[in-house]
Amino acid sequence: MSGCEHKISGSREKIWLPYYFEGRDRGLKPHPYCTECGLIKNLSSERPRSIGYFMNIIAELGCRHKVAKIQTRLIALEMERQALDDKFGMDRKQQEDLFVEITTRILNIPARAVFELLT
Numbered sequence: 001m002s003g004c005e006h007k008i009s010g011s012r013e014k015i016w017l018p019y020y021f022e023g024r025d026r027g028l029k030p031h032p033y034c035t036e037c038g039l040i041k042n043l044s045s046e047r048p049r050s051i052g053y054f055m056n057i058i059a060e061l062g063c064r065h066k067v068a069k070i071q072t073r074l075i076a077l078e079m080e081r082q083a084l085d086d087k088f089g090m091d092r093k094q095q096e097d098l099f100v101e102i103t104t105r106i107l108n109i110p111a112r113a114v115f116e117l118l119t
């Protein structure tokens with residue numbers, strides 16, 4: 001959990017890092033970062049998802065598999081703990097990978113079952 005409001009670094013203070021666009025490495029680009037916690041801003045072209053989007057997927061999983069209320073609660077807690085909704089630092093791919101890791105672990109279902117619901 002980051003719990004940080006994220007203050008962006010000034011235009012002169014940036015870190016040069018690899019930049020990805022449409023899944024391809026496009027060389028180095030200056031990345032702004034948070035001066036409070038040090039998290040580097042994600043510059044991916046794909047906008048990150050909201051927690052609501054992932055909660056809908058969990059509801060959909062509940063229609064297809066046996067999902068107990070406590071498991072839904074555990075997944076929500078885990079998403080919060082790992083700051084899945086931190087749009088500052090997470091890109092969509094990182095969010096999806098993390099979501100798949102959490103749901104497959106807690107629900108004991110194959111990754112494929114989760115991936116097919118992510119559009």
Ligand SMILES: [Zn+2]
Pocket residue numbers: 004005006007034035036037038039
């Ligand atoms: Zn921060």
